[in-house]
Amino acid sequence: MSAMQSFSIFSKAIANNRLSQYIIMKGTHFTVIAFTLLAFACSLASAFDPSPLQDFCVAINDIKNGVFVNGKFCEDPKLAVAEDFFFSGLNKPGNTSNLVGSNVTTVSVDQIPGLNTLGISLVRIDYAPYGLNPPHTHPRGTEILVVIKGTLYVGFVTSNPDNRLFTKILNPGDVFVFPIGLIHFQFNIGKTEAVAFAGLSSQNAGVITIANAVFGSNPLINPDVLTKAFQLDKTVVQYLQSRFWSD
DSSP, rough: OOOOHHHHHHHHHHTTTOSSSSOTTOOOOHHHHHHHHHHHHHOOOOOHHOSSSSSSOOOOOGGGGGGOBSSSOOGGGGGOOOGGGGOTTTSSSSOOOOSSSSEEEEESSOOOGGGGGTOOOOEEEETTTTTTEEEETTOOOOEEEEESSSSSEEEEEOOOOTOOOHHHHHHHOEEEETTTEEEEEEEEEESOOOHHHOOEETTOOOOEHHHHHSSSOOOOOOHHHHHHHTOOOOHHHHHHHHHOOOO
């Protein structure tokens, strides 16, 4: 097939909107061009990084020292049983006898092995009267929450520079979404206990509780850093660190 014939056929195909892009090479055949387009499409389809399923995964050259993968190792599917996809206990209230008055019962890949690679997990959150699920983020997942019992004041804050606060008062049956990575919270504003369930778009969404991470890191952040960052007296910072840090 000549180059002119190839060009003519390509022009007709383009006119009929059958191709979105093409490559013209003098003296080549359609077979070569087709394989070129296929290879290009395949390269685009695979040109992305998988979402991380832990805080970090340091690359190594010697696989003998590898102790973690992005996710968990998979067993032979033939060995899977129903229990690999099952969890029991979300009907039981969590213990809210703590300083913040809330408890999160997590059902992730650690509780249901069958969740591995499926990109989803679930939590039950119990709140004592005026209990708080304090400001925190999920670095690897969006959260969708539904209230089952009680009344919650919930909200999230957008990223810099706007730092917009979105809040809502939720009653039983109400649903609210917390976008991935954004600081959010839930506060029981009622005089009775509250219960909510939430789905997360990761088998291991992770959680960073802001106060604990900032004032209770291990080792502690230099108080001078936090004094300047929060515009507080250094003694106040040291007091907060004493409240959140444990060796």
